[in-house]
Amino acid sequence: MTSAATKPRPRTKPPEERRGELIQAAYRLFLEQGVVPTTIEQITSRADVAKGTFYLYFSSKEDVLEALRDRFEEELLVKVQTAVATKAADDWPGKLTAWARAGVAGYFDLKPLHDVVFLESRPAGTEGLLDNALIDHLLALLQAGADAGAWAIDDARFTAVFLFNGFHGVTDAACAAEKQVNRSRLIDRLEQLCLRTVGLNPR
Amino acid sequence: MTSAATKPRPRTKPPEERRGELIQAAYRLFLEQGVVPTTIEQITSRADVAKGTFYLYFSSKEDVLEALRDRFEEELLVKVQTAVATKAADDWPGKLTAWARAGVAGYFDLKPLHDVVFLESRPAGTEGLLDNALIDHLLALLQAGADAGAWAIDDARFTAVFLFNGFHGVTDAACAAEKQVNRSRLIDRLEQLCLRTVGLNPR
Amino acid sequence: MTSAATKPRPRTKPPEERRGELIQAAYRLFLEQGVVPTTIEQITSRADVAKGTFYLYFSSKEDVLEALRDRFEEELLVKVQTAVATKAADDWPGKLTAWARAGVAGYFDLKPLHDVVFLESRPAGTEGLLDNALIDHLLALLQAGADAGAWAIDDARFTAVFLFNGFHGVTDAACAAEKQVNRSRLIDRLEQLCLRTVGLNPR
Amino acid sequence: MTSAATKPRPRTKPPEERRGELIQAAYRLFLEQGVVPTTIEQITSRADVAKGTFYLYFSSKEDVLEALRDRFEEELLVKVQTAVATKAADDWPGKLTAWARAGVAGYFDLKPLHDVVFLESRPAGTEGLLDNALIDHLLALLQAGADAGAWAIDDARFTAVFLFNGFHGVTDAACAAEKQVNRSRLIDRLEQLCLRTVGLNPR
DNA sequence: AATGAATGAGCGTTCATTCAT
DNA sequence: CATGAATGAACGCTCATTCAT
Numbered sequence: 001m002t003s004a005a006t007k008p009r010p011r012t013k014p015p016e017e018r019r020g021e022l023i024q025a026a027y028r029l030f031l032e033q034g035v036v037p038t039t040i041e042q043i044t045s046r047a048d049v050a051k052g053t054f055y056l057y058f059s060s061k062e063d064v065l066e067a068l069r070d071r072f073e074e075e076l077l078v079k080v081q082t083a084v085a086t087k088a089a090d091d092w093p094g095k096l097t098a099w100a101r102a103g104v105a106g107y108f109d110l111k112p113l114h115d116v117v118f119l120e121s122r123p124a125g126t127e128g129l130l131d132n133a134l135i136d137h138l139l140a141l142l143q144a145g146a147d148a149g150a151w152a153i154d155d156a157r158f159t160a161v162f163l164f165n166g167f168h169g170v171t172d173a174a175c176a177a178e179k180q181v182n183r184s185r186l187i188d189r190l191e192q193l194c195l196r197t198v199g200l201n202p203r
Numbered sequence: 204m205t206s207a208a209t210k211p212r213p214r215t216k217p218p219e220e221r222r223g224e225l226i227q228a229a230y231r232l233f234l235e236q237g238v239v240p241t242t243i244e245q246i247t248s249r250a251d252v253a254k255g256t257f258y259l260y261f262s263s264k265e266d267v268l269e270a271l272r273d274r275f276e277e278e279l280l281v282k283v284q285t286a287v288a289t290k291a292a293d294d295w296p297g298k299l300t301a302w303a304r305a306g307v308a309g310y311f312d313l314k315p316l317h318d319v320v321f322l323e324s325r326p327a328g329t330e331g332l333l334d335n336a337l338i339d340h341l342l343a344l345l346q347a348g349a350d351a352g353a354w355a356i357d358d359a360r361f362t363a364v365f366l367f368n369g370f371h372g373v374t375d376a377a378c379a380a381e382k383q384v385n386r387s388r389l390i391d392r393l394e395q396l397c398l399r400t401v402g403l404n405p406r
Numbered sequence: 407m408t409s410a411a412t413k414p415r416p417r418t419k420p421p422e423e424r425r426g427e428l429i430q431a432a433y434r435l436f437l438e439q440g441v442v443p444t445t446i447e448q449i450t451s452r453a454d455v456a457k458g459t460f461y462l463y464f465s466s467k468e469d470v471l472e473a474l475r476d477r478f479e480e481e482l483l484v485k486v487q488t489a490v491a492t493k494a495a496d497d498w499p500g501k502l503t504a505w506a507r508a509g510v511a512g513y514f515d516l517k518p519l520h521d522v523v524f525l526e527s528r529p530a531g532t533e534g535l536l537d538n539a540l541i542d543h544l545l546a547l548l549q550a551g552a553d554a555g556a557w558a559i560d561d562a563r564f565t566a567v568f569l570f571n572g573f574h575g576v577t578d579a580a581c582a583a584e585k586q587v588n589r590s591r592l593i594d595r596l597e598q599l600c601l602r603t604v605g606l607n608p609r
Numbered sequence: 610m611t612s613a614a615t616k617p618r619p620r621t622k623p624p625e626e627r628r629g630e631l632i633q634a635a636y637r638l639f640l641e642q643g644v645v646p647t648t649i650e651q652i653t654s655r656a657d658v659a660k661g662t663f664y665l666y667f668s669s670k671e672d673v674l675e676a677l678r679d680r681f682e683e684e685l686l687v688k689v690q691t692a693v694a695t696k697a698a699d700d701w702p703g704k705l706t707a708w709a710r711a712g713v714a715g716y717f718d719l720k721p722l723h724d725v726v727f728l729e730s731r732p733a734g735t736e737g738l739l740d741n742a743l744i745d746h747l748l749a750l751l752q753a754g755a756d757a758g759a760w761a762i763d764d765a766r767f768t769a770v771f772l773f774n775g776f777h778g779v780t781d782a783a784c785a786a787e788k789q790v791n792r793s794r795l796i797d798r799l800e801q802l803c804l805r806t807v808g809l810n811p812r
Numbered sequence: 813a814a815t816g817a818a819t820g821a822g823c824g825t826t827c828a829t830t831c832a833t
Numbered sequence: 834c835a836t837g838a839a840t841g842a843a844c845g846c847t848c849a850t851t852c853a854t
Binding site for chain 6: 041
């Protein structure tokens with residue numbers, strides 16, 4: 001009974017592409033209206049597929065958020081890893097400050113995504129711990145520096161968690177201050193605190 | 204048609220009491236099943252009042268959470284203030300470590316409440332900044348210590364935010380590690396980092 | 407436990423006064439927001455009494471509307487009766503046109519009340535018949551005129567209903583035309599139709 | 610877990626059919642119990658669909674009433690137009706009385722529907738004017754007759770409104786008189802008044 | 813693979829009415 | 834007479850999910 005004039009849209013696409021389109025549609029809607037008010041129907045409509053198709057790729061809205069969280073972590077981790085790697089192998093303070101600098105820059109770049117996936121929704125567990133890939137990377141850095149005698153820390157994981165959360169807090173605070181913060185001042189101060197945290201007391 | 208056995212429950216109570224019972228009922232349910240799955244009906248049923256009565260005291264579920272948030276902040280602030288006040292007026296490192304110690308203890312005590320009101324639900328704004336009463340108190344402490352020449356910090360607010368978030372993160376992490384963590388070790392390490400953060404480098 | 411500062415408002419008033427205040431409060435609210443959206447609470451609050459007091463004077467919202475309907479009918483009837491009575495006993499066309507003229511004027515004056523009680527709510531029965539006091543009065547007039555040989559009508563009640571509804575319709579239509587209609591033209595035309603209806607064909 | 614006996618009712622139907630079934634279910638319920646007491650749930654239950662399905666086709670109960678109103682107006686208009694069209698082009702009194710005759714017959718036939726959509730609920734505006742398609746049709750008829758010199762009327766719209774409302778009132782009154790009224794007598798009298806209204810004074 | 817009509821449990825919210833004080 | 838805290842039935846509406854096509 002469907003009219004012959006129905007446009008013969010290609011009824012199929014590579015799964016990865018479909019999935020990506022759905023994620024992108026969801027992301028934009030989350031940004032525009034928030035996570036909770038966004039309905040599956042809006043997502044599929046934006047992605048130009050039928051409602052049922054959503055469930056071919058995801059099992060729920062939470063599932064999409066999971067995917068976005070992975071994306072966030074991955075992107076930020078790459079930025080930080082790259083920045084740290086540019087430093088000389090034995091320039092441990094340099095590596096640490098590069099970590100801070102890249103972290104700040106990355107957070108600012110990914111702020112919208114970050115807010116959607118960590119503020120508006122709730123992963124599952126406890127909170128700061130959940131940016132785990134970042135913390136693990138920082139942990140490895142701190143441990144390596146300690147092993148090399150660059151600084152003295154009692155418990156690398158403890159320090160990593162502390163440092164990461166402190167960094168996270170001040171960066172959030174800076175973002176929250178509406179007007180474009182003085183980012184270089186933020187980095188300066190953060191660098192100082194990073195160094196202090198590992199027992200390197202400049203000045 | 205109502206059975207003669209209908210209990211003649213007192214039809215009225217002091218408003219503060221009713222309100223308190225509703226808050227308490229909601230709190231317990233939030234703890235047991237989480238915030239989102241808890242319905243107004245369950246709350247009123249637990250508080251042994253009719254559904255409509257809820258709306259005499261609150262305008263929505265979010266409203267109850269607000270009340271719980273206020274309760275959390277108030278209780279924690281009192282604990283911290285009290286602890287800091289016990290220290291000699293010029294014992295700045297002592298005050299700072301007392302802050303950390305009381306903060307940890309308080310967080311452990313109030314953890315369930317904390318999780319309900321800050322992890323499961325979302326206040327409004329950005330996150331760590333929102334424990335504002337705590338940060339403000341710490342800010343005042345840092346500023347006073349700096350004025351007294353006890354330590355050197357560039358930006359008291361920045362440092363307070365950093366310190367608070369670092370503290371928050373490690374405490375959360377400790378709580379998350381299911382087994383009863385070694386709390387004194389946590390406090391020791393946190394004290395060290397607090398002192399380092401303000402430029403006092405022990406050892 | 408109530409504070410001694412509570413104003414000692416006179417706790418009692420003559421019943422008729424209380425009742426009148428409630429009716430007046432309800433009427434104003436019906437006008438402002440419509441009948442359905444107006445709650446008992448708003449009415450009592452406006453009348454500055456407690457909710458329960460309403461039920462001392464009325465059994466429901468419908469009950470208040472009933473009272474307002476009575477008021478409307480009474481007021482309009484008086485206007486019309488008065489106008490008709492000014493005419494000479496044998497001036498039947500004069501009486502009929504006076505009826506129309508006073509009816510139009512009365513409707514215009516009482517329009518807000520009319521709309522509240524006849525348009526927004528529903529009396530009970532069928533509609534046009536319900537302005538019964540008016541129709542009965544018109545019926546008596548038509549019958550008397552017919553008996554006096556002033557006009558020829560087959561069925562006085564039938565004619566009264568027809569005339570009343572025609573009159574009602576054109577008056578409503580005139581009111582509905584936002585801008586202040588030319589009321590004298592309305593009356594002129596209506597007079598003509600009244601006379602034609604009873605078989606007096608002017609011109 | 611659903612019983613194996615769950616009937617595999619066809620999950621889909623042509624939209625127009627579904628819509629029609631919902632309208633019909635609503636209509637019957639409105640008739641049986643009135644508009645206000647009828648709930649969406651009853652409508653869907655009667656139509657043998659789920660509650661949510663209602664909102665696929667209508668946005669509210671008022672929306673269904675709108676549909677019923679359209680149906681009423683359309684049906685009555687067709688009856689009247691057809692009747693008028695049977696008369697000779699120059700038989701103006703014939704056309705007018707045919708209008709009245711068909712109108713009465715139509716009202717009697719559609720009375721239940723009429724009461725539901727115009728008495729129990731409220732369209733939006735002022736009342737009698739709202740049967741506009743009917744009035745417009747009558748207006749055209751009166752105007753054409755006047756242009757042809759068949760009768761003399763000052764203001765065709767005014768006369769149409771008057772006539773329509775008079776007709777409506779007497780028809781309602783006749784319906785309201787429970788016992789099957791003498792319909793031919795009603796029509797006779799109405800015809801006479803129609804003619805008088807346009808200045809044709811029989812006898 | 814894709815569709816989208818249909819589902820229905822579930823929720824928040826309102827408010828007329830009661831009755832112990 | 835008057836109060837107003839408490840009631841609780843009732844309702845409209847949403848939307849994640851299913852499944853026959």
